Amino acid sequence: MNAGGSRDLAGGRNFSDVVVTGVGVVCAAGGNVREVHSATLSGSRDPKPRPTLFDADFGKPVFECAARFSSGDPGGRSLKLLEGALEEAFDRAGLSADRCGSKIGVCVGTTVACMLNDLDFYAAVKRGERPGVDPLRRYVEGDLSSILGRRLGARGPVATIANACSSGTEALAAGFHWLRAGLCDIVVAAGADELNLVPYCGFNSLQVMGDSFCLPFDRRRSGLNLGEGAGVVVLETAEHAVSRGARPLAVLRGVGGGSDAYHITGPHPDGLGLESAIRMATSTAGAALEDIEYVNAHGTATRDNDLVEGRLFHRLFGDGAVFASTKYYTGHTLGAAGAIEAALCVEGIVDGRLPGIPGVKRDPDIPVAPLAESAEYGGGLVLSTSMAFGGSCSALLFGSPEDMAVASRSPRRVAPLVPVSTGTGAIGAFGLGVKRLAEAVADAGAGASAETADFSIPFEALNLPSLKRIRRRSGKLGVAMLAAANEAVESAGIAAPLGSGTAVVVATAFGAHSATFAFLDGLLEYGHTAPSPTHFSTSVHNSMAFLITTALGITGPSVTVTGFDGLFKRARTVAGSLLSGGTRPFGGRGRDERCFFGDGGDLARFPRRWPYRLGGGRRGVYSRTIRRWGRTGRSRRNRRWRFRGYGPHHVS
């Protein structure tokens, strides 16, 4: 391993390391990270044979937390779980919420908390009743990162990541980029999710939920068990941690993202996106694959997941690959999983022991056996992986605090690369195209009314014939978003496939809720056991990013940002820091690095009988591409306008 002082700082640029100074976990395996960590070493777990938090027509095992976390306030149970983990993490980091002079950013990953999935409320609306608006209020006011940001007086960026099952991991990745870009001193990076009837029925209809307790990488597996919980990881720049006298628990050496651009639910058989993510994390860390000594796998205990991960680990790390999955102890906590597992990796590094999967029976279809007994931590790198619906994969790379490198100069004094916009696209009530948008603006709103306009577009107009079979599962919003993305890419003068040098950042307030509502309709009409698995899998917020990555052949990182306050600016901050934060974060030397981002609202898809108006959202879809400036002559030529900076306080 590299020694502390002599390490080439992140590929030659003057970046400080990003260090972890606090961790906190609440999940079924325990109420704090030490409790959960020791449970994973002792091999004990406590799943329930069926959920007790809600009534379902069928019973399958789940990993539930105590009932005391339930809450009717905005943010609900997810927020309560998050508060528990945050208290522990702040305590460990020696921070306090009410008096903290540092510039804090907040990034939270979730899936359930950002979905409007109150079935009773929805059923009442469908019956033509006018139920109380509390569920809507809870939903709109329940954005976890906004709540936390306000509470902590965050002066840095704030964002909620909705990348389905890799949300928690992507929250840490975003935090890493923010710190690298000098946008703040501390990032509270977290993931939180509660058990809920809707995903419980959804995963069941996908036939991936186990009848028995989950057995990752085990030939006796019957599927995944859902879980719930929250994980919080306090990230800081090394110099900030040192200056306030905090003890780093571990170093977040690198982060990476990759997209399969393949299938909405099934992972790419060769683990394409996950391999990109792992390689990107390794190169960001300035390390080699051989430096990785342990992998905390996504390991959900579905056959597809286990085989793809197991085979990829064998291909990358050989017969000596060491990997295990803590979902054996926590269940699959969806948006919380990545953050909980990151916290457990850090605790493993601190304690010097990393968990195995007790009594695992090797699957002959995987060329290397997972770790059965816990192993001693040898000072190398610890990798944590996540895979999600939509083919969004992410990886985090942790190292020993002894390897910490502190930059000689503050990263904020290093001039950041300035991303420029090289292409734009738009779609909305005005039609398809930036030109139409400009005309509509010049016309001061004359013409089509946003209330009645239908901005669905004929798919054939996109001239992307390879999409025949993907398109059939995409809602209007996804196709509209893709049309705008396609225009942006064309106007930037670049052509698909865009490959691993391109990232996608999507912002969406409500997500693809036409799919969510269709799924809820199925639950109401056919009962808990027969809703449509297709509607469930396309209801994830990142289904639009899936369509864009797949149609345009993008295999770089894909991040979907959600929430209500200043959403587009938040997404721009995430996109901007992705480009400027790390060194060569994706793509190779001399290649174009671009990031595409946009936002979309699906308000017009609310049922006609919907008796309430939800606050004024943008009905159009808006998107831009950014190309890293100064790398090639072409990007200068294509430059149309440039950002002066990014971040909540200095956006242009």
Place this chain on the structure above:
Amino acid sequence: MKGCFQMAESEDKLKALKEELKALIVSELSIDDVSPDEIADDAPLFGDGLGLDSLDAVELVVLLQRRYGIQIKNLEEGREIFRSLDTLAKYVSDATGEK
């Protein structure tokens, strides 16, 4: 004579069931580039044939449950049943006939 007549009747039934299943697949799985008549009875539904995928398989399981009250618990079992329209129609006809 009578036996022969019964066989013709059950064959008609099976044919009608196949038409029904084809229409169900095309509409519910949103296959917009193939019409029900274009699906051959013995062509593979997955892979090279109609080109359905894993998500279609679980969607089909749900559709059979909704329409015919048939529960397929095991996807390995489903793999055999969903091989072609012939195997699917035979399974549905056997399963509904038993009731």
